[in-house]
Amino acid sequence: xxxxxxxxxxxxxxxxxxxxxxxxxxxxxxxxxxxxxxxxxxxxxxxxxxxxxxxxxxxxxxxxxxxxxxxxxxxxxxxxxxxxxxxxxxxxxxxxxxxxxxxxxxxxxxxxxxxxxxxxxxxxxxxxxxxxxxxxxxxxxxxxxxxxxxxxxxxxxxxxxxxxxxxxxxxxxxxxxxxxxxxxxxxxxxxxxxxxxxxxxxxxxxxxxxxxxxxxxxxxxxxxxxxxxxxxxxxxxxxxxxxxxxxxxxxxxxxxxxxx
Amino acid sequence: xxxxxxxxxxxxxxxxxxxxxxxxxxxxxxxxxxxxxxxxxxxxxxxxxxxxxxxxxxxxxxxxxxxxxxxxxxxxxxxxxxxxxxxxxxxxxxxxxxxxxxxxxxxxxxxxxxxxxxxxxxxxxxxxxxxxxxxxxxxxxxxxxxxxxxxxxxxxxxxxxxxxxxxxxxxxxxxxxxxxxxxxxxxxxxxxxxxxxxxxxxxxxxxxxxxxxxxxxxxxxxx
Numbered sequence: 001x002x003x004x005x006x007x008x009x010x011x012x013x014x015x016x017x018x019x020x021x022x023x024x025x026x027x028x029x030x031x032x033x034x035x036x037x038x039x040x041x042x043x044x045x046x047x048x049x050x051x052x053x054x055x056x057x058x059x060x061x062x063x064x065x066x067x068x069x070x071x072x073x074x075x076x077x078x079x080x081x082x083x084x085x086x087x088x089x090x091x092x093x094x095x096x097x098x099x100x101x102x103x104x105x106x107x108x109x110x111x112x113x114x115x116x117x118x119x120x121x122x123x124x125x126x127x128x129x130x131x132x133x134x135x136x137x138x139x140x141x142x143x144x145x146x147x148x149x150x151x152x153x154x155x156x157x158x159x160x161x162x163x164x165x166x167x168x169x170x171x172x173x174x175x176x177x178x179x180x181x182x183x184x185x186x187x188x189x190x191x192x193x194x195x196x197x198x199x200x201x202x203x204x205x206x207x208x209x210x211x212x213x214x215x216x217x218x219x220x221x222x223x224x225x226x227x228x229x230x231x232x233x234x235x236x237x238x239x240x241x242x243x244x245x246x247x248x249x250x251x252x253x254x255x256x257x258x259x260x
Numbered sequence: 261x262x263x264x265x266x267x268x269x270x271x272x273x274x275x276x277x278x279x280x281x282x283x284x285x286x287x288x289x290x291x292x293x294x295x296x297x298x299x300x301x302x303x304x305x306x307x308x309x310x311x312x313x314x315x316x317x318x319x320x321x322x323x324x325x326x327x328x329x330x331x332x333x334x335x336x337x338x339x340x341x342x343x344x345x346x347x348x349x350x351x352x353x354x355x356x357x358x359x360x361x362x363x364x365x366x367x368x369x370x371x372x373x374x375x376x377x378x379x380x381x382x383x384x385x386x387x388x389x390x391x392x393x394x395x396x397x398x399x400x401x402x403x404x405x406x407x408x409x410x411x412x413x414x415x416x417x418x419x420x421x422x423x424x425x426x427x428x429x430x431x432x433x434x435x436x437x438x439x440x441x442x443x444x445x446x447x448x449x450x451x452x453x454x455x456x457x458x459x460x461x462x463x464x465x466x467x468x469x470x471x472x473x474x475x476x477x478x479x480x481x482x483x
Contacts, residue, residue: 040364043365123352130351135348139361
């Protein structure tokens with residue numbers, strides 16, 4: 001009788017411990033920014049640029065395909081259905097709220113978490129297994145400065161940039177869909193732009209920042225949390241993606257619950 | 261003995277019973293050998309506070325390293341050259357970039373000056389031809405040479421080497437040891453070296469001023 005209760009309790013305790021460890025790791029990473037060595041900034045910028053190339057630039061084709069297909073499907077269906085009701089002006093709000101503000105950031109974050117979150121966790125875990133972390137510390141280099149903060153910065157910049165890319169492509173694909181259903185370009189852009197408020201823009205930007213931080217922190221934590229056995233590397237990658245996706249959804253829910 | 265650059269004071273290695281005390285004098289080489297179970301492998305990491313001893317204190321250049329803040333410890337470690345067991349090279353960087361990393365991260369030297377220093381180090385360690393290779397593409401000897409070049413990048417006063425000659429020929433080991441000591445043999449010009457190993461080639465032993473063997477938690481001089 002006590003077994004399910006005990007298992008539930010253990011699960012809750014593990015989750016609380018995980019949240020606490022993540023919070024502590026985030027705090028340490030944040031604190032490490034205060035004493036980043038001046039000479040090390042140039043190296044960190046190089047690492048950041050390399051990460052942006054992998055995380056953002058190489059992900060653009062996938063983001064373009066996803067944004068185009070999603071937007072085309074939603075807007076072409078909506079134009080047809082809303083047209084029957086004589087409410088085609090709602091397409092603007094649909095585009096802004098559903099695609100630009102909600103699905104754009106969410107899908108972009110999921111893509112980046114899947115692509116780059118695994119890579120970050122696997123790379124940092126491998127660094128630890130190969131003794132590279134101790135070597136860095138032995139040289140007087142804080143792994144937070146060399147490994148974590150550049151990846152965190154790159155994740156924030158990449159998610160932010162990819163969300164802008166997703167939203168622009170989605171708006172253009174929506175235009176193609178609406179046009180194929182008989183709507184003129186002038187009317188389409190009128191109703192979309194009329195529906196776009198400053199609040200939508202800053203909410204999207206805030207999500208980009210939040211999701212970027214999650215994708216920078218959660219995989220880095222899981223990568224560095226291993227004890228040092230090679231068999232832990234794939235486990236860390238898997239946990240990093242699961243953890244990132246979970247936190248992204250919770251964060252997205254909090255945005256909707258608290259700020260909209 | 262002259263002034264010590266590294267001092268272990270009643271240090272108990274985790275998992276071993278007895279405390280050990282030891283000094284590494286300036287300009288001298290100290291070697292500790294011992295079986296794996298003796299905990300000898302942990303001493304370099306303890307010296308740099310990468311690991312904590314179960315008990316006791318470590319003084320580096322006269323400073324108790326356990327009393328320093330984490331930030332101060334990082335700055336302090338830049339005064340010491342460290343070659344970890346294996347090689348500790350970063351596998352996503354070339355050998356050249358690995359050697360450059362501590363200079364780029366921990367010094368205010370211009371890129372031009374760093375490149376100059378790198379050319380000297382790569383030539384001295386005879387790895388200029390392999391400098392563009394990643395560690396996975398280099399031989400074990402080239403990796404060890406690059407790791408030593410990286411440890412010597414700041415021209416440190418003290419070099420800490422963990423199992424530095426494991427898997428190398430006696431000739432290469434002797435060459436790397438001479439480079440570690442700092443070349444010239446004039447009095448006072450040689451670098452202090454603290455080494456731990458399970459085994460060192462016989463021809464090297466006579467060149468090391470202080471040799472000890474750690475067994476069952478007891479440190480005994482080798483005569």
